[in-house]
Amino acid sequence: MTHHTSTQTSTETSSATGTDVTVIGLGLMGRALADAVLTAGHRVTVWNRTAAKAEGLVSRGARLADSVESAVLASPVSIVCVSDYASLQQAFASVSGDLDGRVLVNLTSGDPEQARELARWADQAGAHTLDGAIMAVPSTIGTADAIILLSGSGTAFETHQPLLAALGDATFLGDDHGLAALYDVAGLSVMWGVLNAWLQGVALLSTAGVDASAFTPFAAQVAQETVGWLPGYADQVDRGSFTPDDATIATHAGGIAHLVRVSEELGVDAELPRLFGSVAARAIAAGHADRSYPALIEQLAPGSRAS
Template identity: 40%
Template sequence: MSTTPEPVTVIGLGNLGRALAETFLRNGHPTTVWNRSPAKAEALVARGATPAATAAEAIAAGELVLVALLDPAAAREVLAGAAEAIRGRVLVNLTSGGPKDARELADWAAEHEAQYLHGAVYAVPQTIGTIESSVNYSGSAEAHRRWQTQLGLLGKGTFLGTDAGRASGYDVAILAGMYGMLGGFLHATAMAQAAGVSATELTPMLVSWLTDSFPALSTFAKEIDNGDYSTEESNLVMNQAGLATIIQASQAQGVPAVTLNPVKELIDQQVAAGHGAASLARVVESLRSEP
């Protein structure tokens, strides 16, 4: 069996795309690159990458094609314009999007006789190709097995199953949690500063408290999956009162409670429906999609 590194293609040369291409070049893979703005390829070409005049030309250059574009609409547009080159290729789409986007593109790829993997990257671009990078994949199991070694150059890879939307399902949920945390942090620092406490002073104590609180998430997760929200500890009525106090204090300090009010409204809904004695986790019921 030949050990010659196989050619790969990278479509899209934003921060992520450039990092992908640099990683493959660093590991000896002939790498073809394409971007709508050709100037973005110049530094990679200087390192040995091959520029392509069109996306179709880039896709034709290698069986493994990584796509890292701005959004799902851009990915669909670029690939649709290169449809004649897709047949027989493996598309690894690392463009951020939702599960519906991934499933639709997987169906499109299958119609054009290509295999599809969706990937969700958990790394900043400068850590791609190091132990600090990880990527979740879902979609074609055959494609993942075939290219696992090459994809492993990008970081620790985890295959989540053949539903192309599963990696995105994890991804957007994780990112929603991250932004919720950041919103809470920003609100906390605004309140602290209004009370004469600097953000730098507050943060170590806040991080310590959050770290000690993390085990509660696993307890909440079990309650949510089991649909059993009974508790003898902090129930919704207690949280309703506590959050009302925090909101009042925030507003009294001149800090609008725009990040807290939506949570309070969800708690109020559940208490009004007669679930005041239930665990805080029951708030998820107000977020579920209508059947």
């Protein structure tokens, strides 16, 4: 099968149908990414360790590369989405030589330092990298519902923004290659915080025969009201000023203790609210009882502006 050579530039590989792009890794998410750029009219090269997964894409016009190196050299931009960084390193072990200004968009989940290490490797090979986090499920890729966070080369993001927009709502966070991965885990913290708190409420109300579906509208209302507090609380954290205008940490601690007590009395696991309480207790012991709730940031991030 014929591939573009490594001497082609971004200009030479452009056409009326779009900018050439390679997609490496054809799991559920990788196939969704490749499908999105095909649908947007881009010429696509694909590679996967199991070539059979490329059949549907090839039938739609994608080109199948016989190696990772030939796949990367086929296009000015390569989108990489494999299972983990170990798989990424294994796949790219065969890639050597000058990558000639090519762009690697890594959408493989990993931690910030792994993203920075990949950027250093790519830089030595002459490539530019964007590291990304996909905050979406495969079925939403190619729509505005697919949030894709990217960090790294700002020039690469600006140059290839139309291509990246074909994947979803692509947002550039900054030049630190590890920032997208850090946003990813921070977002997961919020997600699991909400889900686990909702489950705690479901467990409590189940002792009175209340179904989860009956509780959920009320839970959503509480969650939405709480979200409304975040901008003001964020301002307090950023300024390092925690004057309470609603309730003090001591007041919150009393409410948490009540939640723990009721949970225990009803035979509901109280580990989660006890954890909340332990953070508040540390703040009170440090002399912050009369501050507002966001002052707990000091307990979670020593060296923050809270003092």
